[in-house]
Amino acid sequence: MAHLCFSSKIFLDGGVPEETAEAKKLLGFLDGQTTNPTLIAKNLSSRISSSSHLTQKSALDEYKKIVRQMSKIIPKGSVSIQVFADQKTKAREMIKQARERRIWIPNSSIKIPCVAEGLKAGEILCKEMPLNFTLVFSQSQAAAVYEATKGTKYPVFVSPFVGRLDDRGEKGMDVIANIVKMYKSSDKHIEILTASVRNLDHLYCALQLKSDIITIPFKVFKEWASLGFKKPDKDYLYHKPELKDIPYRPDIQLGQPWQSYDLHHDLTDKGVTSFWTDWQGLFK
Secondary structure (H helix, E strand, O other): OOOOOOOOEEEEEOOOHHHHHHHHHHHOOOOEEEOOHHHHHHHHHHHOOOOOOOOHHHHHHHHHHHHHHHHHHOOOOEEEEEOOOOOOOOHHHHHHHHHHHHOOOOOEEEEEEOOHHHHHHHHHHOOOOOEEEEEEOOHHHHHHHHHHOOOOOOOEEEEEEHHHHHHOOEOHHHHHHHHHHHHOOOOOOEEEEEEOOOOHHHHHHHHHHOOOEEEEEHHHHHHHHHOOOOOOOOOOOOOOOOOEOOOOOOOOOOOOOHHHOOOOOHHHHHHHHHHHHHHHHHHO
16 A cells, blocks of 8 residues: 555554554554553453452553553554552652653653642653644643743644543533644644544544644544545535534733643543553453
8 A cells, every 4th residue: 555645643542552553554554553541451351350459559550561662563653651649649659650650661751730739740851752742622721831831852743532522412612623723833743643433433523623633542543444445525624513613712822821821621631530440440
């Protein structure tokens, strides 16, 4: 297969190295891989026999093995590894975890939740390693991430979760469009990573919007592969009248201290709790 070219980098979202290998074989390349505690927990639950007793250390060792396998499959790609945090986790703990995970593989990108303590950590860590700010749901959060990482020496991703907004009747792809517009005159130190992709329409719209990166779950990836990795037509229209528009906020502009932006979003809170619960659930 000739090497396909897209306006966006293509990542796989998942916790199974065998899927990474198959996706790379199907497409001919992969630009990266994203993981999170829920996906890794599902993988570990299937890999570890019910008679085995998982501890925090053994589960973390398994996570390390999984991302090392992924890294070998895509040695030139980015592999996102997440710090584990709940609402009480302080920046110093996230920094400690990030530094530990950073050395697992040479092509790691450390995922930090888009909460105040996460941005405090990110201000420091962006000078030490690539970062991926996760569980982003608003233009305001994206502005805060931009300002907190202006001193970066490494790649920084901001990951809006479009599918979770769709789930409650809001047009998640509007957030991508809004951030693209807000970042248009920026210094380009952040890449927009469209996450929580649920279907081909999300994928096609992200390509049309020229999202820097799209991370795709294996099920959607396989569906895309069955269509020969078709690109959206020039006249493609993302038409979802059943979803409520999320309007662009011209009052939210870059150039302010990151602490001045509204970081709160209930879906961020729910996402942090969900990731934490899924990971901790391995040890019960």
